[in-house]
Amino acid sequence: xxxxxxDRGGRMTLPGNKFHLRVDGAGGRVAIxxxxxxxxxxxxxxxxxxxxxxxxxxxxxxxxxxxGAPVFRxxxxxxxxxESDDEHGSExxxxxxxxxxxxxxxxxxxxxxxxxxxxxxxxxxxxxQLSPRALAAFRTAHELLGARTRPHAVxxxxxxxxxxxxxxxxxxxxxxxxxxADLIAGVSRAAGxxxxxxxLLGPLADSIAAEPLGTLADRVAAVVGETxxxxxxxxxxxxxxxxxxxxxxxxxxxxxxxxxxxPGVRHLVLSEEPIAADAPAQTxxxxxxxxxxxxxxxxxxxxDAATLRHLVRGLLAALAxxx
Numbered sequence: 001x002x003x004x005x006x007d008r009g010g011r012m013t014l015p016g017n018k019f020h021l022r023v024d025g026a027g028g029r030v031a032i033x034x035x036x037x038x039x040x041x042x043x044x045x046x047x048x049x050x051x052x053x054x055x056x057x058x059x060x061x062x063x064x065x066x067x068g069a070p071v072f073r074x075x076x077x078x079x080x081x082x083e084s085d086d087e088h089g090s091e092x093x094x095x096x097x098x099x100x101x102x103x104x105x106x107x108x109x110x111x112x113x114x115x116x117x118x119x120x121x122x123x124x125x126x127x128x129q130l131s132p133r134a135l136a137a138f139r140t141a142h143e144l145l146g147a148r149t150r151p152h153a154v155x156x157x158x159x160x161x162x163x164x165x166x167x168x169x170x171x172x173x174x175x176x177x178x179x180x181a182d183l184i185a186g187v188s189r190a191a192g193x194x195x196x197x198x199x200l201l202g203p204l205a206d207s208i209a210a211e212p213l214g215t216l217a218d219r220v221a222a223v224v225g226e227t228x229x230x231x232x233x234x235x236x237x238x239x240x241x242x243x244x245x246x247x248x249x250x251x252x253x254x255x256x257x258x259x260x261x262x263p264g265v266r267h268l269v270l271s272e273e274p275i276a277a278d279a280p281a282q283t284x285x286x287x288x289x290x291x292x293x294x295x296x297x298x299x300x301x302x303x304d305a306a307t308l309r310h311l312v313r314g315l316l317a318a319l320a321x322x323x
Contacts, residue, residue: 001083002093006111008100009126013119014093018053018085021061023110026099027076029066033107034059052113055120059113060192063102070146074103080110082122097124104139106146109192129214130186133179133293137186140305140312145190154191154319155246155264160184160210162220163251164202164227171252171270171287172224178217179290180250180268185213187315193246200227201249246319254282266318283314 006012023032025048032050036057048066052059063078065071080097102108114121130138162168162177171177181198188195195210198220206227208219246264254267267282269275275284289307 002091004093004095005098006095006122006124007098008124011121011123012095013116013121014082014084014095014113015119016084016092017055017120018051019113019120020083020085021050021052022081022083023048023063024079024081025063025066025076025102026078027103028069028073030063030072030076030078030102031066033062033064035062036060055113055115057115060109061111061113062192063108063110064106065146071104071106071142072102072108076101076103078102078108078110082111095122104142105190106142107192128189129212130189131182131214131217133182133217134186134189134213136293136308137183137312137315138190140308141187141190141316144309144313144316154316155193157194157196157245158184158188158319159196159245159247160198161247161249162198162200162224163249164200164224167252168270174287174291175221176270176287176290177224177250178221179293180270180285181220182217183290183293183311184248184315185210185216187312188319189213191316191319193319200224202227248318268315268318283318285311285314 004012021032021034023030029048031047034050034052036059061080061082063072063080077099079099082095082097084093084095097111100108100110109125112121112123112125114123160181164172185195195213197210198208198216200206200208200223206223208216208223210216246266248266248268250268250270252270254269265281269282269284270287270290271284272286272288273284275282289311292304293308293311
């Protein structure tokens with residue numbers, strides 16, 4: 001049997017459509033968690049082995065604490081081993097995915113299996129270089145998700161759409177927007193979502209690639225500063241036709257005459273005033289809370305940590321997949 005080693009950021013194709021999976025942990029017990037793109041789990045219990053077959057959609061292989069803990073302890077590391085089992089007679093092979101640091105996470109993605117023609121592509125996400133604020137949001141999101149008693153199904157892919165019309169002038173200059181982009185970067189990564197890009201809504205439409213996440217806030221700040229504000233709002237820019245994808249529309253007030261249509265459109269409303277409890281697909285965010293989340297040290301002061309938890313909890317709710 002041939003053995004291959006796959007590092008972070010690597011990818012390869014595998015023969016067959018049946019795979020035996022095993023995880024090996026250092027620093028605590030570890031179990032395997034396998035989920036399809038449609039959020040249907042394929043493995044049950046807290047076991048370190050699983051078999052998956054008939055892969056017809058993107059499948060995520062992840063590690064979760066095997067001892068019932070909400071998150072992995074700091075310093076925990078996990079390696080993944082994948083053995084192909086081809087019923088058509090190809091030589092079986094084993095892939096060892098490089099050991100990954102999973103400390104302080106409730107669920108750590110190890111690899112993805114994606115059908116490509118008659119083969120399966122195995123890919124491993126490259127390590128993220130998050131900013132201090134995004135990293136704090138990432139860790140907080142893992143704590144909140146790990147404490148849940150039921151699975152939290154989230155969107156597969158996310159876009160951020162920023163209202164740059166005149167009423168948003170104060171928000172576009174006080175640092176709220178880059179701070180929010182930073183928090184969304186950390187929360188989306190913790191929740192297992194793919195953040196694609198940031199779009200500006202207004203007379204001068206522009207788009208900013210989300211990657212690399214570590215510099216997203218700085219790049220958003222630069223583009224927003226150059227663009228300025230205008231009158232009117234472009235139409236159809238916040239449409240989402242897929243219930244598994246989400247567009248986060250950042251604004252100070254959703255349109256009165258209509259809420260941007262699409263099953264995945266959610267409004268993040270920057271306002272000092274509370275949002276009505278029955279407001280559909282809206283999450284209220286106090287701008288001052290965003291600018292108070294600047295993080296320059298590994299630990300966050302208690303008061304700021306409480307504010308951060310409140311913001312992260314709201315963002316996780318906004319990222320929830322449509323039922």
